[in-house]
Amino acid sequence: MTDTHKIILSLVLAAVAAFGVPAQPETKPAPSPVVVPSADMQAAVADVHRIMLRASAVDRALWAEVWAKAAKTVNGDATDTEVVFSDTRALRLFNMVALRIAWRRLGDNAAGKYPGLSEATEKAFSGVLGLDVRPVTPELRRQYVDLCNALSWCGAGKG
């Protein structure tokens, strides 16, 4: 080590001793904010809510995150320059991909782990959005986003 290096190092150490280690930016991801659903939406997801109350804390948190992020992703079509989800088939495909990756693969949750969850979720979707293939209008998008947020709320242990 040359004298110059020694001087620089001693100055750095002196600065750390005097002022402390510089604060690092917060890297811990913040959980998605929980949106409290309307009374109608709470009724639509009531069965999911009941089942999620019995779920493990880890699975509840994952469930809440999956649906919160689904809501945010689809809501992006309202402001993005390019629409991603043009009809209900695209939304269904997105549901399947999101659930397969997050719930099944990352969460290690086999189908049927929570009896009734599949039926309850299907009931919520078909009750709110129906099963018709139709274009995603702003109204339909808002309903989808509200439903996803309501499903997220079920996992967040609220209500």
Place this chain on the structure above:
Amino acid sequence: MAVLPLFGYQPNPAATERFVASLPFPTLATAGRDLVLDESRDVFLGHALLKMNPGWKRGAQEIGSCVGWGWSLAVDMLAACDIVCRGESESYGGDTLQASVYGFSRVEARGNKTNNGGDGSYGGAAAKAVTQFGTLHLGQDYGGKKFSASTGQLEKAWGRSGVPDDLEPFAAQHKVASVTLCTTAEQAAVAIQNAYPIAICAGIGFSMTLRDGALTPMGSWSHCQMACGVRWKPKPQLFIENSWGDCYSGSVDTTLPVQFQRSGGWVDFSVCTRMLSGEDSFALAGFDGFKARSLPDWTGGIL
């Protein structure tokens, strides 16, 4: 019911070879490198078909149009599997009109205007027909024309003069994306396990009496059938569906849906490989289906 054992497979090895050479993935060995055979998993694709068409029952060909019948059922199984097994958001558009596959395979796919050379066709021509010309379906409205069944008369007419020009654009909307040559029972089994049916053109015949649902090889049939099942016990076998209605007598496999119990049977792998080694049998993949009118569900059974 009296069974009329009609055939209609007229091999054309040179033409099939030319067609196969034109494929991007000529054989299952190249097309399905990632597919892994599971020697413990039984699969029967007929369940998917019955989910889409619960009233389905195997009909009986009336002329030597077995190539149209075998291939059409393979297309129907593929369409059903695309929806049921792969979760594609399509609707089942009705059974394939056998006369359309048969007519295309005899005339248009061979570059002909007419074909007055008796009845019959071959696998390579049918493969070209469904991938390049498409399929028509029962119950669909084709500019005021609807078909409720594929009759021998219709097959005879279209086998001579091809599918009418005004119907070709409709057929072109529903093609099979890809076909690939299948030459061994193991290749067929791995395709079926991945929900890809096999149309088989071969020369081996069978006894008409089932033994616990299994078929015994006997004599020669120049015939097109299709394979839609694989089982490993009591021994490795493929399920081969015929096109002669409920043609088989004897003891059936009661685990099968009743619609399949007497219209087809289980065949040993060694016999299947002999059938497939004729190099005119194909696995089908990717049916360009009908626009869905409604979604099957919202989460695809993942939860």
